[in-house]
Amino acid sequence: MTGLNQYSLMKIEKLEILNRLPRTIVSLFSVIEECDQRFSDEQCNNMLELVQRCFPVAQEAVEDDAMDMEQEEDEEEEEEVVAEQFEMVELEHETFEKIDEAEEQEE
16 A cells, blocks of 8 residues: 555555556556546556565466466357357258248249
8 A cells, every 4th residue: 555655546546456456557447547647657557566566476376367268268269169150050041941932932
């Protein structure tokens, strides 16, 4: 908290930083209102460095996060493939329906 006192942050913003421990600019911007207007890039980076210095992330946690992200990406890709396959099946059904309709009209 002492390190954050050098910045003109509201009390709630300081508490949110301590609760969320932002590690990226995006997460810092979500905590600090009008962050880009109130602070320079250097000040934002200094705040992030302060969080990292006071609350370092264990290498294990970083690896776990990376694995979680990779797993989420794999799941998203799988969902896309399933959706594409579903669309292809629907197109096949529509094509067969049109063929059936055409044959019925010929009869």
